[in-house]
Amino acid sequence: MSDDRHRSSVWSRFAGRIEIKWRGRRRGRLSPWLWLLPALLFVSVFLIYPVIATVRLSFMNANSTSYVGFNNYTYIFTNRTTQDVLLNNVLWIVLFTLLTVGLGLLFAILTGRVRYEAVAKAVIFIPMAISFVAASVIWKFMYSYAPQGFTQIGLVNEVATKVGLQPQAWLVQQAVPYTNHVLPTPFHTNNVAIILVGVWMWTGFAMVVLSAGLKGISTEVLEAARVDGATEWQAVRRIIIPMLTPTIALVVTTLVIQALKIFDVVWVMTSGNFNTDVIATMMYKEMFNYQDFGKAGALAVILFLAILPIMFISIRRVRFQGGG
Amino acid sequence: MAAVPEASGIRPILLKILARLRRFFSRLPLHVILIVIALLWLTPTVGLLVSSFRPSTEVSTTGWWTAFQTPFKFTLDNYSSVISQNGMGRSFLNSLIISIPGTVIPILVASFAGFAFAWMKFPGRNILFIFLVALIVVPIQATLIPVLRLFADTHLVGTFPGIWLAHTAYGLPFAIFLLTSFFGTLPKELLESAYLDGASNMRVFFRLILPLSVPAIASLAIFQFLWVWNDLLVALVYLQVPSKAPMTLTINNLVSSFGTQWQLLTAAAFISMILPLIVFFALQRYFVEGITAGAVKG
Numbered sequence: 001m002s003d004d005r006h007r008s009s010v011w012s013r014f015a016g017r018i019e020i021k022w023r024g025r026r027r028g029r030l031s032p033w034l035w036l037l038p039a040l041l042f043v044s045v046f047l048i049y050p051v052i053a054t055v056r057l058s059f060m061n062a063n064s065t066s067y068v069g070f071n072n073y074t075y076i077f078t079n080r081t082t083q084d085v086l087l088n089n090v091l092w093i094v095l096f097t098l099l100t101v102g103l104g105l106l107f108a109i110l111t112g113r114v115r116y117e118a119v120a121k122a123v124i125f126i127p128m129a130i131s132f133v134a135a136s137v138i139w140k141f142m143y144s145y146a147p148q149g150f151t152q153i154g155l156v157n158e159v160a161t162k163v164g165l166q167p168q169a170w171l172v173q174q175a176v177p178y179t180n181h182v183l184p185t186p187f188h189t190n191n192v193a194i195i196l197v198g199v200w201m202w203t204g205f206a207m208v209v210l211s212a213g214l215k216g217i218s219t220e221v222l223e224a225a226r227v228d229g230a231t232e233w234q235a236v237r238r239i240i241i242p243m244l245t246p247t248i249a250l251v252v253t254t255l256v257i258q259a260l261k262i263f264d265v266v267w268v269m270t271s272g273n274f275n276t277d278v279i280a281t282m283m284y285k286e287m288f289n290y291q292d293f294g295k296a297g298a299l300a301v302i303l304f305l306a307i308l309p310i311m312f313i314s315i316r317r318v319r320f321q322g323g324g
Numbered sequence: 325m326a327a328v329p330e331a332s333g334i335r336p337i338l339l340k341i342l343a344r345l346r347r348f349f350s351r352l353p354l355h356v357i358l359i360v361i362a363l364l365w366l367t368p369t370v371g372l373l374v375s376s377f378r379p380s381t382e383v384s385t386t387g388w389w390t391a392f393q394t395p396f397k398f399t400l401d402n403y404s405s406v407i408s409q410n411g412m413g414r415s416f417l418n419s420l421i422i423s424i425p426g427t428v429i430p431i432l433v434a435s436f437a438g439f440a441f442a443w444m445k446f447p448g449r450n451i452l453f454i455f456l457v458a459l460i461v462v463p464i465q466a467t468l469i470p471v472l473r474l475f476a477d478t479h480l481v482g483t484f485p486g487i488w489l490a491h492t493a494y495g496l497p498f499a500i501f502l503l504t505s506f507f508g509t510l511p512k513e514l515l516e517s518a519y520l521d522g523a524s525n526m527r528v529f530f531r532l533i534l535p536l537s538v539p540a541i542a543s544l545a546i547f548q549f550l551w552v553w554n555d556l557l558v559a560l561v562y563l564q565v566p567s568k569a570p571m572t573l574t575i576n577n578l579v580s581s582f583g584t585q586w587q588l589l590t591a592a593a594f595i596s597m598i599l600p601l602i603v604f605f606a607l608q609r610y611f612v613e614g615i616t617a618g619a620v621k622g
Contacts, residue, residue: 046493131554
């Protein structure tokens with residue numbers, strides 16, 4: 001399997017020599033491991049070891065000098081502030097996923113019916129190209145606030161005042177306006193305002209994946225349904241959605257994982273202030289602001305454990321496709 | 325009706341026009357909805373772009389949607405000041421210095437591994453492959469503290485090599501999955517005849533596997549490049565030094581210190597968007613493939 005007549009680079013010569021040493025007994029046995037070596041080193045040092053070390057840290061005190069059992073975990077699940085943080089992630093998972101999948105499906109169906117499909121899709125997909133940081137600047141500007149009677153430079157408040165509503169400090173808002181104290185605390189408008197930025201960015205992804213799935217549904221089935229007198233809504237509900245279920249599941253798992261790990265947009269827009277903290281921003285604060293590596297570790301482990309089952313569902317698709 | 329002799333008269337033409345009109349009006353709501361959606365999705369970005377070209381006094385006192393009235397007041401000052409005074413010029417370079425090796429190294433390392441997984445037989449191959457790919461589940465957060473300590477011990481905090489290594493590792497599981505799958509679809513006969521002709525593994529890898537895999541590598545490269553280019557968290561934790569900050573980190577700092585100076589923030593944000601937008605419009609197919617395939621990662 002290893003012929004050395006065509007050694008071209010220094011490295012190939014080096015690799016060849018090692019193989020020559022082994023050729024007598026176990027010809028080529030070493031070769032695959034040489035090709036795998038860099039990857040194995042990287043994942044060992046930067047993924048496997050750190051995860052184990054983080055789990056260990058999560059059972060230790062702030063400066064990692066003694067073990068404290070499950071204290072960090074009980075703190076996170078029983079403390080009011082951290083409970084709100086976890087609830088914020090739940091809100092992200094529910095609202096971000098529902099809106100993104102819903103809008104993605106709607107846009108996939110609508111764009112599939114016009115001749116300018118490619119252009120329409122490109123417009124929706126553009127936000128996927130830019131960073132969450134840039135998107136945060138864009139939307140912080142959209143949401144910017146001036147008290148009533150002053151000129152609004154943020155488009156959202158301009159529209160709000162034009163239709164006769166009070167301007168709102170969307171990112172500072174402590175409770176949903178007009179429904180004071182009816183909703184539980186994490187359901188602040190500022191969370192919803194930030195989640196909408198996520199929806200704006202990720203709808204393009206959902207649309208593209210769902211649109212590819214739609215193209216796989218035979219037009220004959222749809223035509224037959226229409227001939228039988230099905231309305232568009234019935235066609236969508238009875239045929240398109242059931243046939244798209246695997247694709248929708250894939251999109252949902254991806255979005256839920258994104259919602260769990262969300263960091264940048266919250267960090268840039270509010271730094272997690274005004275009750276907008278999520279697990280990832282809280283972890284950063286525990287690390288750098290409070291120097292509590294025990295709680296930071298525990299938050300990271302919670303994040304990991306939350307992602308694990310969801311990823312397991314989506315990774316079952318992975319089948320080994322080796323050719324040799 | 326079609327068989328009626330007067331088919332050459334004016335009636336069929338009228339009917340045709342009528343049918344077209346009816347079709348147009350019945351589809352009008354669809355077009356209106358789509359146009360509204362497209363405008364809704366574009367407007368925020370347009371607002372950013374317009375504001376970045378307006379003088380600071382205008383941006384802070386009037387809405388950007390009023391900018392299209394005479395007299396036009398547009399300026400390039402915002403760009404020159406963020407680039408020179410607020411370090412966006414330096415940060416643009418830093419983003420390139422971080423992103424190029426942060427793309428090339430993981431793809432090279434992953435393609436070595438992909439070659440072994442797809443074309444060599446060794447004990448434990450499948451289990452090892454599944455294990456490596458399963459590492460996609462590891463959220464970056466679960467690695468931050470130990471890696472930061474490791475970097476502190478080896479003086480890699482705040483250095484480019486440190487962040488290259490980190491991005492390489494974080495990108496590997498997905499890259500190995502994608503490349504192994506693709507390498508596995510390459511024609512077996514071609515590789516076997518190359519080996520029969522006496523080619524070494526090195527030669528097969530560089531002369532056959534890599535050139536034949538350009539489409540997969542292109543999608544992967546675009547995904548990984550944009551991932552690194554748009555990253556904030558990894559840079560925030562490992563880089564820390566302002567002189568080495570990529571644009572995302574600099575913009576984040578600008579937002580904290582110049583929260584309401586929108587003419588500067590919008591210009592800075594737009595500079596960071598230029599390259600991704602060019603990649604998007606120039607390589608749309610690979611772009612969409614890469615982004616959608618890699619979305620699970622993170």
